[in-house]
Amino acid sequence: MQITVVGGGKVGFTLASQLEKEGHDIAIIDNRLKIIEKCDDQLDVLCIHGNGANVNTLKEGNIEEADMMIAVTGSDEVNLICCMLAKKLGVKNTIARVRNPEYVNSIELLKDELGLSMSINPE
Known part of the structure; x- marks a missing residue:
């Protein structure tokens, strides 16, 4: 599977490392x-x-060849924009790291409108 990870900090690096070990092609x-x-x-x-x-x-x-996009930068808004663009470019599954509790009440609407497959909060 081809997976794009946006954000190479602690979470992104760990994800990319694990996904690489599982045999996925990672950007x-x-x-x-x-x-x-x-x-x-x-x-x-x-x-x-x-x-x-x-x-x-x-x-x-x-990104046009990716099967999945995982956006895990430190900014919820950047993560959502990354996933929205990836979806528009044809990526089937998009996952955004969303940590701000202010978005909790609207996450379902955001998922529907932006085409998110999932939101995660590693904390």
């Missing part, structure tokens, strides 16, 4: 160069330095 996108360099050094994944909420960056990471 990881992050706008922090040091994070991308760490991922490139330690993982056998496609590493893209850029904004995951940018269509051109997503396309550079082959």
Whole structure:
């Protein structure tokens, strides 16, 4: 399965590492160069330095061929935008990390309107 992970911090790195071990093809996108360099050094994944909420960056990471997008940046809003764009570009399953309790009451509407498959809160 081809999976794009946006956000290479602690959660994103752990996800990418585990998914890679399971034999999936992973692309990881992050706008922090040091994070991308760490991922490139330690993982056998496609590493893209850029904004995951940018269509051109997503396309550079082959989003149009991805089966799944998992957005786990530190920003709920960026995660939602990443998933919305991925859905518009043809990705079947999108998962957004949403931590802000203010969104809890509207998460079902967000899922329906943005085409989210799932929202997660690792905390």
